[in-house]
Amino acid sequence: xxxxxxxxxxxxxxxxxxxxxxxxxxxxxxxxxxxxxxxxxxxxxxxxxxxxxxxxxxxxxxxxxxxxxxxxxxxxxxxxxxxxxxxxxxxxxxxxxxxxxxxxxxxxxxxxxxx
Amino acid sequence: xxxxxxxxxxxxxxxxxxxxxxxxxxxxxxxxxxxxxxxxxxxxxxxxxxxxxxxxxxxxxxxxxxxxxxxxxxxxxxxxxxxxxxxxxxxxxxxxxxxxxxxxxxxxxxxxxx
Numbered sequence: 001x002x003x004x005x006x007x008x009x010x011x012x013x014x015x016x017x018x019x020x021x022x023x024x025x026x027x028x029x030x031x032x033x034x035x036x037x038x039x040x041x042x043x044x045x046x047x048x049x050x051x052x053x054x055x056x057x058x059x060x061x062x063x064x065x066x067x068x069x070x071x072x073x074x075x076x077x078x079x080x081x082x083x084x085x086x087x088x089x090x091x092x093x094x095x096x097x098x099x100x101x102x103x104x105x106x107x108x109x110x111x112x113x114x115x
Numbered sequence: 116x117x118x119x120x121x122x123x124x125x126x127x128x129x130x131x132x133x134x135x136x137x138x139x140x141x142x143x144x145x146x147x148x149x150x151x152x153x154x155x156x157x158x159x160x161x162x163x164x165x166x167x168x169x170x171x172x173x174x175x176x177x178x179x180x181x182x183x184x185x186x187x188x189x190x191x192x193x194x195x196x197x198x199x200x201x202x203x204x205x206x207x208x209x210x211x212x213x214x215x216x217x218x219x220x221x222x223x224x225x226x227x228x229x
Binding site for chain 1: 119124146150155156157158159160163165171173205207209211215217218219220221222223
């Protein structure tokens with residue numbers, strides 16, 4: 001069965017510092033991986049996805065994520081945090097071995113960027 | 116831009132009422148999904164649909180039903196609302212093109228059942 005874990009409920013980072021939001025996954029085969037962001041009182045917005053190919057994926061708003069197969073991780077990163085990056089971040093995984101299009105979401109990590 | 120709209124941003128209902136949450140997407144997407152979002156639990160899939168008249172149970176379908184009479188519209192129905200259904204409800208859609216597509220989300224409906 002597929003699953004995804006976000007080990008940190010909250011991450012605090014000073015503005016201008018690099019940020020990392022962690023995600024690990026478990027699927028039977030090679031995963032499809034996604035990151036979404038949710039700003040207050042809004043729906044989820046897609047940031048980036050990994051399907052295949054280059055392990056470093058670049059997405060919206062300067063975010064990137066690195067797929068690490070040996071560590072079954074897909075951490076979200078940004079070199080220099082902005083206060084406006086404060087939001088709730090969700091990692092999600094889809095198992096290509098499943099015929100349906102369901103994806104499983106992590107429980108979310110709240111990112112606070114401190115001015 | 117893909118637009119997914121939900122009929123209400125905030126909704127307050129009483130225990131035992133029948134509740135309809137409507138979702139409409141304007142990009143001719145085949146797949147549509149209903150999730151509920153609760154603090155510390157993330158998003159949990161209630162129901163999804165691959166096409167008109169089709170529906171599949173997600174991970175937490177109990178107490179809910181759905182209707183998809185038109186491709187663009189996917190309705191979530193709470194037959195008899197209960198206080199434990201107080202939550203944020205999110206609708207999403209994506210095309211079925213053979214590629215791996217991300218989901219597009221609506222703004223959410225925050226439902227309170229008193």
